[in-house]
Amino acid sequence: MTQSPAIQLPPPKERRRLREAASLTRAQLASRVGVTSETVRGWETGRATPRGRKGEKYARLLNSLGAEREMTEPHVSVATSDRGRASTPGRSARSRPPARHRDRSRLADRGRAPAPDRGRTTARVMLADRSRAPDRAKTPYRPDDATSALAPEQAFDALYxxxxxxxxxxxYLLTGRRELAREAVERAFQIAWQRWPEVARDRDPAGWVRAVAYECALSPWHRLRPRYRHPEPPPPDAFDRALMDTLLRLPPSYRRTLLLYDGVGLGLPETAAETEASTRAAVNRLMHAREAVAERLPELADPEVLHWRLVELASTERLRAAKPLVVRQAGERRARLWTRAAIAFTALLIGTTVLTVRTAPTRYEPPVPPGATVQGVPPPVAPGPLSESERDLRTKLRREQQRGPDRLMPQPR
Incomplete structure (x- = not known):
């Protein structure tokens, strides 16, 4: 019996890139191949290998997508050379993502912001969050180039x-509180501005800020603040209220893993690293979180549907962040306040030490030894009543004049 030849497939990252370049979702690709969206996710992440007729059909579909992309790329390059630097290259109707595909950037911290000048383009390369962006061929990032292209304030404003x-x-999806979400994000960016040399040279500045914002939002000390002791008004839609209530019932670690994987779109290794857990623990948390959501809301059993529902739930709330200048100035004021408080505390400590040294004794004073018990001493006896003769003698002595002995007086010559 002869074995069928191995199916020639591109690497997992290339599979995902081809699908996203054709503006196809996992569900659309799965319907063409005849499998589920979860199977396509496994093929694109490398956890599973396509086999059999489904694998052959999947390989033929990827080859057709690659051929279409090769046919459209020359036209794009010609249009780019004709237009010059004034505009971005145009794309065909098939390569343009649909509206709901473009809406993913509303939840994932990525996007294709317009680049009015060369400095903005460099900032976008330096600050882009690659959490859910397709794996395209990118120019290697060099911190020195980005730092020389933009001032620290401009780079921070671009990241913000x-x-x-x-x-x-x-x-907001993580906490269910609008004001706490804004406060946590502003605090995360204030910390990022204080440590900007470290953040600017990080491989993923957006991921650095996101991890700090999540930690600030999930801090258990918020429950002690009076303004956060009472729940906020829920979303107006009944299904959104049920989804938010389901998310808030999950443990914080499960909720964070579900949001990072199904909401933001990070891979399992990145999700495990950001939640400070092993990959196996992240998988267990993700599965338990999905089971809990599917148990209360069966229509969200499909991860793709769950992702879009999370996007819609986050988009219904009009949550706006403050201006970057306001955040930077607030962070600088907070840093100055803590610096002055540290200086005042240090001065107080030095003054207390000097006062102690000045008032301390300069010589050794031995301590007073504790008293010792002496045995055999008779107890003190109080005087008793006087007898009749003693009273008479006392009376006599008091009546008579007290005179001393006669003294010789010297006579003058």
Whole structure:
């Protein structure tokens, strides 16, 4: 019996790139091949290998998508050379993503912000969050080039404008509180501005800020604040209220894993690293979270449907972030306040130490030894009543004049 030859398939990242370049969702591709969306996810992440007739059909479909892309790329390059630097290259109607595919950037902290100049383009390369963006061929990022292209304030403002709106919506799904979401995101960016040299040279600045924002939002100390002791008004839609209630019933670690994987779109290794857990623990948390959501809302059993529902739930709330200048100034004021408080505390400590040194004794004073018990000493006896003769003698002595002995007086010559 002869075996069928192995199916020639591109790498997993290339499979996902071809699908997204053709503006196809996992559900659409799965319907063409005849499998489920979860199977396509496994093929694109490398957890599963296509086999049999389904694999052959999948390989033929990818080859056709690759051929279509090769046919459209020359036209794009010609249009780019004709237009010059004034505009971005045009795309065919098939390569343009549909409206709901473009809406994914509203929840995931990525996007294709317009680049009015060369500095903005460099900032986008430096600050882009690759969490849910397709794996295209990118120019390797060099921190020195990005730092020389933009001032620190401009780079921070670009990062804030790129990530803050979507990050506020993500944090709202994580906490269910609108004001807490804005406060956590602003605090995360204030910390990022204080440590900007470290953040600017990080491989994923958006992921750095997102991790800090999630930690600030999930801090258990918020329950002690009076303004967060009472729940906020729920979403107006009944299904949105049920979904938000289901999310808030999950443990914080499960909720965060579900949001990162099914909401933002990170892979399992990235999700495990950001939640500080092993990949196996992240998989267990994700499965339990999906089971809990599907148990209360059976229509969200499909991860693709769950993703779009999370996008819609986050988009219904009009959550706006503050201006980047306001966040930077608030962070600088907070840093100055803590610096002055530290200086005042240090001065107080130094003054207390000097006062202690000045008032401390300069010589050794031995301590007073504790008293010792002496045995054999008779107890003190109080005087008793006087007898009749003693009273008479006392009376006599008091009546008579007290005189001393006669003294010799010297006579003058």
């Amino acid at each position: 404008a790129f990530c803050a709106p979507a990050l506020v919506r993500q944090t």
